[in-house]
Each structure stands twice: as structure tokens, then as C-alpha cells.
Amino acid sequence: MDLSPKQSSPSESTRFPDEVLERVLSLLTSPKDRNAVSLVCKDWYTADSWSRRHVFIGNCYSVSPEIVARRFPRIRSVTLKGKPRFSDFNLVPDNWGADVHSWLLVFASGCPFLEELRLKRMRVTDESLEFLALNFPNFRALSLLSCDGFSTSGLATVATHCKNLTELDIQENGIEDLSGEWLSCFPENFNTLEVLNFSNLITDVNPDVLERLVSRCRSLKVLKLNRTSSLDRLQRLLISAPQLTELGAGSFSEELTLQQHAELKYAFGLCKNLSVLSGFWDASALNLSAVYPACSRLSFLNMSYTALQSPELASLLPHCPCLRRLWVLDSVGDKGLEAVGANCPSLEEIRVFPTDPFDEDMIHTVTESGIVAVSQGCPKLHYILYFCRQMTNAAVATVVRNCPDFTHFRLCIMNPGQPDHTTNQPMDEAFGAVVKTCKKLKRLSISGLLTDLTFKYIGEYAKNLEALSVAFAGSSDLGMQYVMEGCSKLKKLEIRDCPFGNVALLSGLERYESMRSLWMSACNVTIDGCRSLAREMPRLNVEVMKEEGSDDCKADKVYVYRTVAGPRRDAPPSVLTFSGL
Amino acid sequence: MSVPLEHDYIGDSSMEKTGDVSIITPQQKSTTKLVSSLSMNLKATELRLGLPGSESPERGDGSSAELCIGLPSSKSSVSRPKRGFSVAIHGGSGNWVFSPGAGGPDNNFSSPRNNPVAANSEQGQAPKDSGLPPQSSPATEKKKAQAAGSGAGPASKAQVVGWPPIRSFRKNTMASHPTPKNSDVVEGGDHNPNSGGSASSTSVCLYVKVSMDGAPYLRKVDLKTYGGYKDLSLALENMFSCFTIGQCGSHGVSGRDGVSESRLVDILHGSEYVLTYEDKDGDWMLVGDVPWKMFIDSCRRLRIMKSSEAIGLAPRAFEKCKSSN
Numbered sequence: 001m002d003l004s005p006k007q008s009s010p011s012e013s014t015r016f017p018d019e020v021l022e023r024v025l026s027l028l029t030s031p032k033d034r035n036a037v038s039l040v041c042k043d044w045y046t047a048d049s050w051s052r053r054h055v056f057i058g059n060c061y062s063v064s065p066e067i068v069a070r071r072f073p074r075i076r077s078v079t080l081k082g083k084p085r086f087s088d089f090n091l092v093p094d095n096w097g098a099d100v101h102s103w104l105l106v107f108a109s110g111c112p113f114l115e116e117l118r119l120k121r122m123r124v125t126d127e128s129l130e131f132l133a134l135n136f137p138n139f140r141a142l143s144l145l146s147c148d149g150f151s152t153s154g155l156a157t158v159a160t161h162c163k164n165l166t167e168l169d170i171q172e173n174g175i176e177d178l179s180g181e182w183l184s185c186f187p188e189n190f191n192t193l194e195v196l197n198f199s200n201l202i203t204d205v206n207p208d209v210l211e212r213l214v215s216r217c218r219s220l221k222v223l224k225l226n227r228t229s230s231l232d233r234l235q236r237l238l239i240s241a242p243q244l245t246e247l248g249a250g251s252f253s254e255e256l257t258l259q260q261h262a263e264l265k266y267a268f269g270l271c272k273n274l275s276v277l278s279g280f281w282d283a284s285a286l287n288l289s290a291v292y293p294a295c296s297r298l299s300f301l302n303m304s305y306t307a308l309q310s311p312e313l314a315s316l317l318p319h320c321p322c323l324r325r326l327w328v329l330d331s332v333g334d335k336g337l338e339a340v341g342a343n344c345p346s347l348e349e350i351r352v353f354p355t356d357p358f359d360e361d362m363i364h365t366v367t368e369s370g371i372v373a374v375s376q377g378c379p380k381l382h383y384i385l386y387f388c389r390q391m392t393n394a395a396v397a398t399v400v401r402n403c404p405d406f407t408h409f410r411l412c413i414m415n416p417g418q419p420d421h422t423t424n425q426p427m428d429e430a431f432g433a434v435v436k437t438c439k440k441l442k443r444l445s446i447s448g449l450l451t452d453l454t455f456k457y458i459g460e461y462a463k464n465l466e467a468l469s470v471a472f473a474g475s476s477d478l479g480m481q482y483v484m485e486g487c488s489k490l491k492k493l494e495i496r497d498c499p500f501g502n503v504a505l506l507s508g509l510e511r512y513e514s515m516r517s518l519w520m521s522a523c524n525v526t527i528d529g530c531r532s533l534a535r536e537m538p539r540l541n542v543e544v545m546k547e548e549g550s551d552d553c554k555a556d557k558v559y560v561y562r563t564v565a566g567p568r569r570d571a572p573p574s575v576l577t578f579s580g581l
Numbered sequence: 582m583s584v585p586l587e588h589d590y591i592g593d594s595s596m597e598k599t600g601d602v603s604i605i606t607p608q609q610k611s612t613t614k615l616v617s618s619l620s621m622n623l624k625a626t627e628l629r630l631g632l633p634g635s636e637s638p639e640r641g642d643g644s645s646a647e648l649c650i651g652l653p654s655s656k657s658s659v660s661r662p663k664r665g666f667s668v669a670i671h672g673g674s675g676n677w678v679f680s681p682g683a684g685g686p687d688n689n690f691s692s693p694r695n696n697p698v699a700a701n702s703e704q705g706q707a708p709k710d711s712g713l714p715p716q717s718s719p720a721t722e723k724k725k726a727q728a729a730g731s732g733a734g735p736a737s738k739a740q741v742v743g744w745p746p747i748r749s750f751r752k753n754t755m756a757s758h759p760t761p762k763n764s765d766v767v768e769g770g771d772h773n774p775n776s777g778g779s780a781s782s783t784s785v786c787l788y789v790k791v792s793m794d795g796a797p798y799l800r801k802v803d804l805k806t807y808g809g810y811k812d813l814s815l816a817l818e819n820m821f822s823c824f825t826i827g828q829c830g831s832h833g834v835s836g837r838d839g840v841s842e843s844r845l846v847d848i849l850h851g852s853e854y855v856l857t858y859e860d861k862d863g864d865w866m867l868v869g870d871v872p873w874k875m876f877i878d879s880c881r882r883l884r885i886m887k888s889s890e891a892i893g894l895a896p897r898a899f900e901k902c903k904s905s906n
Contacts, residue, residue, distance in 0.1 A: 088746070089742075089744070090749060146748070172750040353747070357752070359801075412746065414745045
């Protein structure tokens, strides 16, 4: 921190040399901190720009690639999110946009030292993957989550050309799965892989190739196999990679002989460092017992791809004393959840997915009792995602009383507009209890029969709320107004099938520029309302997705987001863009 | 789409055991070949896209789940019948074992792999051929037909796009248990150019409702996942044991030596329930009379009946169960 003796003017004598400032700032890694730092003064803005290594862009259309590359020429890692979240549920047309290619073109010249790319809900073509593989010589880590537009051929080009690849993480994508050949495209001497996740691919990879790859990548920490991987293969892989910290097993349904079972159990026992387990399609109870030796340090168990029954879960959990996160299907039933409450005192997150979301004849496999049982045994719970067919206000109130630290509360009562099944009242008081009790609440998803009162509670109490998801709820525009006026930290609001119209839409004028985005579908908003909004707020993009055969003046799906890049030019014909510019 | 389920009959050794089996005439072959997952010898499965009654999968519009619904992977359906670690219930299964203690340490291993997962191809339902609106949720025609047929209001719910909010990927995975496109258990199949996430079809599953007198709700089981009457009995027993008096012990890992046959035999004699089924003609029959394959072909639903109501069936059942499979 020595100041150069040549500096004479007062302002200069108190300046840090740029290098020092950059060095200090580079110790700040959180994007929020960095953003704050960059606002202090021009010097700090510049220093941050030169030293920023990672950029997180929550909405790819909020900024243009040129702006990003110009401001942060030395970034190494980019995270980009594209389509609105409701595209996961088929509410967004396929050709909507969010194509990564234009970003890659700009980065190739502007940020050629890019090493990591993490994309969520973006469109990625094989062409883009090839471009990526060929134009970024230092490229190391690729993560694709819920993306679409590419095939296994694209993966093959990445495997072939990215000599220093450490991470290949392909999850839940709309990938055209042609063959497992891509894995064989890694060169024979390639050994830098640390993360390999192909759990959602369907075609089989060559088992010998996989084994050789795993045995030569000594730094491999994360391995997530796909469903076709046999237990035999798994056993061999575990033996050659006992250093794994995260494992996604493949199918777990095979019949094993006693000998094979013992061998598998032995192999699992070698893995002393496993903290994450997932996969396990069709797990049979006996096979699951082979996993027990690996569970002592387990912090995250994802059993949401196999319909575990309560006895199986109850047998498994005592072996996982450190469990902090658990994902299961509702096949475990309330009994299974009781076992969770009884065996997982450190549990912080639980997600219960429906085994069969569309069959209403199914018995109610998890009910309000289950969630209460978990809350009673797991006071540290702060994240819940719960799909159920019935709920009561009292149960939710009990849950948040037991666990007041919720940051994420996502309750999905699967029948739209369903009231409290014991009192027949709306579920307003349930969510009222949530927002009144959980002061740290950041994310809330509501469901069931709900009136404007729910929103009044949310607006009044949920002062830290950042993300709200609403469906089939509310009685009038007032509902949305309460939220827009009260939730000052709101960043993302998604609404479907609610009686909110233009008045509601326009009530958020003051709010939208501080939010990432607003989604409203199947509400009462009209094209005129959208036009007004765009006119009033020129720095918002207001997009309307028209459905075929719908009324001309209705705005079927509305997507509003702040942007410094102006209206986008790649929208398909079905998307109307309104802009005040 | 209302193509009814039809089977290929594959005569196998299991039929020879039943003394009084009548000649099985192979039914007319349908265009749909089914996997015989129940023959102990057959491992190969024939893959085919599309359930009877479903369209081939379109990945993009989310209707791929229609194809995938309720299909167990043939891998698992081959292996499941062999999973019965507990010793078989005595004699074939006319009289159905049901006892408080029966839900013992075996629960772990006998818990049925009946995936409660979605659309069944329940025989007897006459699915209407309702063309799906392009953006219909993957709740399929069957579901709608069922909903409409049962008169339950939810028919409109079945058509809500994107609800419940579950990612397509998860829907498809759970609904289909897809087998890999380019191979199944043994031989390689064709490479299907469909994009990932939608599964190629495997065997058709046979979900039938199971009701039990006095139970508050019904269950569904996939008959294709059981190897025979023994497996089915055990599975049903585990499923419904919580409704009988006495508790179900459900902990503990038991090995293959878990259950003694003699205990089950004792239970049988004291059983108070009888397992019956409704066949294609709408008649209520006692389970266990006919060869397993014939049974799963004709069974439309199951009912666990109190013995007191099964007068007239019981005596015959006793004889049958001694001689049958």
C-alpha cells in the first residue's frame, strides 16, 4: 500500500494504485457486493470492471452481450438465464427466443478467455456448442439446465475439442438424444474432468469408455450416471473412484445375487466422502440397503426419481445422520414423512414431489399430517416444496410455528382453488401465518382457494419477499395491488389464472424497474393495458404472447422485464413487443 | 383412442402346473405386442412406440407424457416378479392371506412396485377418443375419459396446461420409466430420433383398481409387475395391511430367510378376507382359478372382500387354491 512519492496533488496521494484496488476488490466475489462496489465512484467502477471474473445475468434480455463484454472484458465465467420460469410447464412457445448464439459470437471476440458457461432455460443449438468448443481455448466448464435445441452431437463436439474440460453438467434438457457416442469423443489421454453429469440422457454410453474415463480422471468429484447404468457398472466405477463427493446412481432395480449385493455394498463403503446422492430409478428396497455404508456423511439425498415407500425410507434415514436436504416422491406417504421427522434433526430442506400428478383417483399419499410431522422433528427447516391434494390452515400454521425460519415456502395443493378440507374455508389464514411468522421469507408459492385477503397479508408482512408465484387465486385487482405496494424487495412475480386486470398491472408501475420480471397469464389484462404500461415505463420491455384464436384485445400471456438493451429483435411473430422507446 | 388391450398369448410352463387349465387359444394378435414380463424365461422385450390409445410422443408440446404414462420399464418388470424374497404364500392364492402380523419385516422387500404412476390402460374403460387440444397438459385422453366417465368434476382440471407445476422432464421420467431408446434388456432396438425426455414405449402396463371392503380409499396396482398370484397377494397384503387390525411392523432389513412358510400357512387358515376380481364380462370371480396370464388378461379390477360376503365362493376357493398355481 505504498504511495508513490511522486504523487503530489492531494487527490492523487490518497488514491490506491489501480492494481491494488483491483486486487482488493477481487476478494469480493458475491455479485451483489460487486454491484454495490461499482457504484461508489468511477475509479471503483473501473476497477470492478477489470477485475470482475464472474457475471450472473438473471434475464438474458435485460442486457445485451455487447454491453456485458464491453464492461467486463476479463470475465471468466458467465451464468445466463433465459426463458421465463413458466416455460418449464409448457406455457411458453418453443421458438420464444433466448438463443445463446448471439452471446457466444460477441464473447468470442470480447471475452475470449471465457472458461465457464452456465445456462438455464436457454436455447442452445449444436452449432452453438461447436462454436463454443472451437473458439474458447480455455473453456473448462459447461452446465446446461433446462435448455433445449441441441442433441448429443453437440456434446460430442464439446468432448472432442475442449481439451481442458473440467465440468460437463447436462441436466433436464430438451436434448435430442441420438446416441451415447459423445462420451467416446473424449480423447484417450484426457483426464481433467471433475464433474460429469449425464443423468438425464437416455441413450447408453459405452461402459468401457466410461470406466476408463473415470479411472484416469483422478480429480473426478461429481459423477451422475443415467438410468441405463447397471448396478454392476456402478460397482466398478465406485471402486475406481472412491473419492467422489457426489454420486448419481443409475437404475437400481436389478436383481442381485447375495454376492453381488455384498460387492456393491463394499464398493459403497469405500466412498467415504459422499455428500450428495441422487438417481436411483426404480430402487428396490433390498438394493437400497447396499447404499447404507456410504450415507454417514450424506447431506443431500435426492430420491425423487423412485417411488420409495415409507418402510424403505424409514430404513434408510437412520443411516443418514447428517442429512440436510431431502427430495422424495409422495409415495413415501405421511408415514414416511413421520420417519423423516424422527430421524433427521438437521434437516433444512425438504421437497416432496407427486408421483402421479394427474391421477386424481390416487389416494392422498401425503397430507397435512406429513408436513406437520416433518416440521415437528426438523426445527431447522427453511426450505419446503410440497405437493399435496389436501391441506388445512391449522396445519400450515403449526408448521411455521415449529419452523419460523423459512426462507422458501412453496406449497402446491394440486387441485386448483381447493379450500381447507376440514373447515371448507379459503387457505388465506395459512399463508397469512406463513408471512407473519417467517420474517426471512424470500420465496413463496401459494395455492388452494385464496381471496384477496392472502395478498393483503403478503403485502403487509412479507417485507423480505423476493419471489412470489400465484395461481388460481385472488378475487379482484386489489390482490395484486396489495403485493405491488407492499413488497418492496420483490424481484420476480409470476401469476397465472387470476382475476387481475389492467388496474392491477398498472399498480406496479413503481415496482417493475426494481424487479427482474413479471409474468401474467390467463388473467384479465388487455393489450391496451400493456400498451399503457410500456408507454409509462420506457425502460421496460412489455411482451405479449398471443395464443391462436384468442380475442384480439386480450393479452393472453404477458411478460414484463426491465432492460437496458431496448426491445428485443429476435421475437417470433407470436410475441408482440411493446416499448415506450 | 379406444384400442382395447389385447395380448399375445405365450404358452409357458406356468400353465402346465394348473391341472384344470383349459386350452388357451391365442387371442387375435393386435398391432400392439406386449411384453410378457412374467415368464421367468423371457427377458427380451419388444419395444414399441405408443401405448394402445396414445399417440406417438411429440416432445415439444409436452404431450409426450401421454405415451409414457404408466409404463414400467420392461427391465424392472422383468426383474420385479423375481423380487419376492419372502417365501411364497401357500398354495396359490385363492384364499387371500390377510393378517395383522403379516406386514412384518418383509414389508421392505415386498412393497409392491406398483407405481401409482399415471395413466393406466384400465381395461373396461371405454376411453373416448378425444383429440387433445394442442396445448393440453399431458393429462391424457384416458384421464379425461376417466374423469368424465366417473362423473367427477375434474374433467376440466385435467385439461389445465402446465398444472400442477411440474417440469416436463420430471413428468416424463416418472410417468414412463423409460427404457433406453437404443437398447432394452438384451438386444439393441432402433435409435429413435425422438428427443430425449420422451420415452419409447415398453410393455403395456395393466393398472387395475383395488378396493378393500371398509378401507377409505382405493389403490391401483400394475398387474404386469407381478410374477404370479403369490406376488400379487403379498403385494396387496402389504398395501392394505394398514387397514387391518394390528400394526404393520415396517422396519428392519430382512433377508431372504425372513418369512417362514409355516407362519403364512397358519395365517391363511385364519384369513378373513377373500380376493376377488371383476372380469371382462362384469362377473365377480375368485382370484386364483385360472392361470396367471389368463387372469391378468381378463381382470378389470380387484376387490378384497370380507369372507362373510364371499359365501359360495370360499369352498371352491379352498379346493382351487390347493391345486392351482
